[in-house]
Amino acid sequence: MTDVGDVLSRHGGSATFAELRTVVPARHIRAALVAGQIRRVAKGVYALPEAPAALTAARSHGGVVSHLSAAQHWKINIISTPTLPHVTLPPGRVRRSAGLPCTLHWAEAPSIGDVTTPVRTVLDCIRTLPLSDALAVTDSALHQSIVDPDELFAAAADLRGPHRKRIQQVVALADGRAESVLESALRAILIEADIEGFEPQVVVQDSGFSARLDLAHRQLRIDLEADGFEHHSTRTALVRDCRRQVNLSIRGWTVLRFSWEDIMYSPEWVVEAVALATVSPPLTKHLRQAA
Structure with missing residues (x-):
């Protein structure tokens, strides 16, 4: 019975009866099922109780893990966790009524170990998600070198269909x-509002100071910071951020800091604030010019 669990573990937590039977006798599979060591998730498909939900759901339907669920599998950062696993079935494959709950898609999808390839995963996410989520997935995959930029560009260029453009x-x-999904979401807001000139992770440095800015407009000296709570939850972090902002201000930079709530739930206000900053030079610049 231990052998059954070992085999399932080597298969990512779930496997078909045929896959198990190549290694262990059928009576061991039945005994493990009766003992509650494994569970039947669909006809001819068995899983460990703690098996990954997305992979188990995919195998219960005879498909592959895809879209945001595949992004999670490949450790690509995402904005919103899917409520149900995403599974892609081959065209014409019928949904299994006994399969586990999931969001189903139908397409020919290249996969590795029952999960869509990283490149295909990124393309699927772009195809189905709003710009902020799509850009977050794509930026993260590139930042972590999970996908190769040339391979991604080539795959996008080879696409056909209504979502190609x-x-x-x-x-x-x-x-x-881009170093965080929040930065990517903020950049998506600017893109959709046709606000140009901002680029991620700009370095500001002189003999007495150095900082990297989340999104910066070099010519206007405007710094947009996407502030997630996890990076500013201690007294030390607060002191560091205060000094950083003062150092940027005395060097002529306007710093606009936006919270997760601002970026996720008040994009219109974010656009208004950035637009005002780009057309209204800060007082410090006027003072320097007057001097």
């Missing part, structure tokens, strides 16, 4: 310098 546009907008 949008996917190519998002791939062209993606930037592996």
